Amino acid sequence: MLIKKKQGLLQPYYLLEIISGLWITLRKMLFDKKVTIQFPEERRVYSDRYRGMHYIKAVNGVENCTACMLCPTVCPAECIHIEAGERSDKEKYPIKFEIDVLRCCFCGMCEEACPKDAIKLSSIYEMSQADRTVFDKGFLLDQRGNK
Amino acid sequence: MxxxxxxxxxxxxxxxxxxxxxxxxxxxxxxxxxxxxxxxxxxxxxxxxxxxxxxxxxxxxxxxxxxxxxxxxxxTDRVKQARESVMEFLLVNHPLDCPICDKSGECDLQDHSYDHGSAYQRSTEERRTYVDLDMGPVIKKNMNRCIHCTRCIRFGDEVANIREMVAIHRGNNVDITTVDGKALETDYAGNYADICPTGSLTLKDFRFNKRVWYLKKTPTVCEGCSRGCNMEIHEERNQIYRCLPRENMEINRYWLCDEGRFNYKYIHHPDRVLSPQVQEGNSWAKKDWFETMASWKSGFRSKDAVFLVGTDLTQEELQLILHFAKSEMGGVPVFHFGTPNLPAANGDGDSDGLLKRKSKTSNLHGAEKLGIAPFQTLPAGKTQVVVFRGGRAELPRLDRSLKVTGFGVFLQEEIGQFSAVFPGASFAEKTGTVVNFQGKEQTLVRAILPVGESKLLSEALMLWKNQSLASGAA
Known part of the structure; x- marks a missing residue:
């Protein structure tokens, strides 16, 4: 059964509700602290444990990675592709090291599996780009993260 | 008992x-x-x-x-303690390079260390290191990883009948090496890598190609000779990475020769014919199956034709060709070819007293069982030859005036005198039966899908037959 409530004189025009709603907006605008920042100029500080952009650690210009394939093995998104090779100063090194970032779910298991402390996740979170979606070895080596 | x-x-x-x-x-x-x-x-x-x-x-x-x-x-406790001590001793000098080592994942030392060893290392001394000599084209040695089990020395001595690996120096300084540092000579060198319990001896061919835990294993039979050694094809994403022997005490025991081990190479050879081709003038034109079959069919006359079958085909395929030649083609003669100068199975014998046989194809004995005669000379009046081949049988010399067509696995340089080629499946791409020299029937198991546009023989013949029905000829 439909119950009809009796309405007051002003109620049908929702005037009070509109005014109280607008007051919230006005209050937030004038008196509360802002939640947005001016992004490219201002940056948020993330926790050191944030899992953002990958990089390969290098010592004296030589990458730590020995292409042991533990990170592609553990990777649940199967986004890491490595080809191993040999060169005179390093018995085994990655000829190709690619991370398909669009597939990556940033779980950080690669970092955890790495026996050589080579693949790391930095706390850089700005990764939107116009074209490249695959991080190649050169790019990953150039990154130093912010650690 | x-x-x-x-x-x-x-x-x-x-x-x-x-x-x-x-x-x-x-x-x-x-x-x-x-x-x-x-x-x-x-x-x-x-x-x-x-x-x-x-x-x-x-x-x-x-x-x-x-x-x-x-x-x-x-x-018991003292057994456990003894094993833990043995592991600790072995690992005192073993480098921690499992991430680099090709053996990791199938390494006895790794497995036993995990199961029986201690998780902690007490020694802080520097590890013993060696400089390694080259050991030839098959085996890569890394003496630092060696645990001096001497399996390799005994293998050469007792199985391969060649004493080429020796242990020099004593005690802690033992160096397992070849005599005078020469390259390995045996044709069974791949087994050194199989029996080595660590990554001390590894295959050069497989070096850094793939971590072993990615590989899918298919139990099958080697097609290198008429012995039919049992082996395992290790493959990932339709790419074969290596072949390893499988234990069969009646045929190959635990071993596999290098010829059989690396025989799979032709499957991924860059020159392998992977799409139907027709020779036009002096150049080859790649076409699709239907088109090629239709145009080739129009020039084929079954009364002028001879079928040559390689003895590397399976029993099923041979039976199919025999049936096709008799019932569909009206009695085209069928001959087999395979190893030059070895026409009949009674000429087959041991070639090195170990595994290798004289017949270099897997199914000579099966072809003979089906009553196929060996190819010697072309019967008079025949001008067209259709060659069916699995990939390993050696092509017979044919007169250049003949019109030759190939079904099966061919390399580009082998088909110079052919007029058309239809790519087929190699031993790793099909399932079937082969008969070895003892008369044992063994099963080839498909490990990978046919590469490129290759088709199984049954599919190709079906296409041939349906085409002929459609055009109403032959």
Missing amino acids: PSCTIDGIKVEFRDGDNLVEAAKRAGISVPVFCYHPGLSVVAQCRMCAVDVEKMPKIQTACSTKAVEGMVVSTK
């Missing part, structure tokens, strides 16, 4: 079994490094120590014969 008790389980064993084999029958695995069922027993790694009742000290299971009523325990 006599029986003994191992870990409280009553085990029946065959006379002469040692405790490792007896325990295997009970499903108990005793860790071993130097022991290999195909080699003599030296009992020098001491890893297989077990406790035998009424014996005052622990015994090595590999050198202790099982005896009726023996009570053996593999899990």
Whole structure:
């Protein structure tokens, strides 16, 4: 059964509700602290444990990675592709090291599996780009993260 | 059968079994490094120590014969402690380079260290290192990883009949090497990598290609010769990475020759014909199956034709061709080819006293069983030849005036005189039966899908037949 409530004189025009709603907006605008920042100029500080952009650690210009394939093995998104090779100063090194970032779910298991402390996740979170979606070895080596 | 008790389980064993084999029958695995069922027993790694009742000290299971009523325990405290000590000693000088080592994932040292070793290392001394000499094209040596089990030395001595690996120096400084640092000569060098319990001897061919845990294993039969050694194809994403021997005590025991081991190479050869081709003038035109078959069919006359079948085809394929030649083509003669100068199976014999046979194809004996005659000369009046070949049979010399067509696996340089080629499946791409020299029927199992546009022979013949029905000819 439909119950009809009796309405007051002003109620049908929702005037009070509109005014109280607008007051919230006005209050937030004038008196509360802002939640947005001016992004490219201002940056948020993330926790050191944030899992953002990958990089390969290098010592004296030589990458730590020995292409042991533990990170592609553990990777649940199967986004890491490595080809191993040999060169005179390093018995085994990655000829190709690619991370398909669009597939990556940033779980950080690669970092955890790495026996050589080579693949790391930095706390850089700005990764939107116009074209490249695959991080190649050169790019990953150039990154130093912010650690 | 006599029986003994191992870990409280009553085990029946065959006379002469040692405790490792007896325990295997009970499903108990005793860790071993130097022991290999195909080699003599030296009992020098001491890893297989077990406790035998009424014996005052622990015994090595590999050198202790099982005896009726023996009570053996593999899990007592002093056995565990002995194994942990052995592992610790072995790892004192073993480099921690599992991430680099190709053996990791199938390494005995890794597995036993995980199961029986300690998680902590007490030694802080620098590890012993060696400079390695080159060991030829098959094997890559890394002496730093060696645990001196001497399996390789015994393999050369006892199985390959060539004493080329030796241990020089003594005690801690032992160096396992070839005599005078020469390259390995044996044709069975790949087995050195298989029996090595560590990554000390690894295949150069497989070096850094793939981590072993990615590989999918298909049990199949080698097509290298008429012995039909049992082997395993290791493959990932339709790419074969290596072949390893599979134990079969009646045929190849534990071994595989290098010829059979690396025979798979032609499957991924860059020059392999992977799409139907027609020779036009002096150049080859790649076309699709239907088009090629239709145009080739129009020039084919079955009364002028001869079928040549390679003895590397399976029984099923040979039977199919025989049926096709008789019922569909109206009696086209069929001959087999394979190894030059070896037309009949009674000429087949051992070629090196170990595994290799004179017949270099897998199914010569099967083809003979089906009553196919060997190819010697072309019958008079025949001008067209259709060659069916699995990939390994050596093509016979044919007169240049003949019109030759090929079905099967060919390399580009082999088809110079052909007028058309239809790509087929190699031994790893099909399932079928082959008959070895003992008359044993063994099964080839498909490990990968046919590469490129290759089709199985049954599919190709079906296409041929349907085409002919559509055009109403032959």
